[in-house]
Amino acid sequence: MKHGVRNSVKVFRKEKGFTQDQLAEMISVTRQTIIAIEKQRYEPSIGTAIKLATVLNCSLEKLFWIEGEE
Amino acid sequence: MKHGVRNSVKVFRKEKGFTQDQLAEMISVTRQTIIAIEKQRYEPSIGTAIKLATVLNCSLEKLFWIEGEE
């Protein structure tokens, strides 16, 4: 299990009409971090995840889930 | 902000009557990881957080929050 966590950050970001750059700045990370998360290259810390859920105005459970438990 | 994320893992673990050892095994991490999380020494990945919320039978939002936003 390289990393079983999936997310729908890209979906919610587009829904809000944010660019990766904007989203990155809103939660104080770099655009690279947003890209990596959206591309499911790595799973964020709970801190980054909470910030994402907050600015994307959705629950952590809807944003992140373990593959196979959706 | 060393790490602004707080958690109530210890509270929920005790509520369920689990030992650190049991909890660790349930989510496939070492006891050290549980201790470090409970002692707020570091914030877990979203993957570890989801597993904790699952076995402790509570929402991520109740288990983890950003300090000052409780």
Place this chain on the structure above:
DNA sequence: ATAATATGTAATGTACACGTTACATTTTGG
């Protein structure tokens, strides 16, 4: 008391989250 069980601490190592910079490709609007 004391033995078992649970919790904590400490040292060392590895993998990976995240930052920084730079450039390349794709998408969008005038």
Place this chain on the structure above:
DNA sequence: CCAAAATGTAACGTGTACATTACATATTAT
């Protein structure tokens, strides 16, 4: 079209989540 904006890729560095082992201190039960 074409230029600007958005998205993606790559290389390298740093910090830290997490593993492993070993030992020390609390807590609980007999």
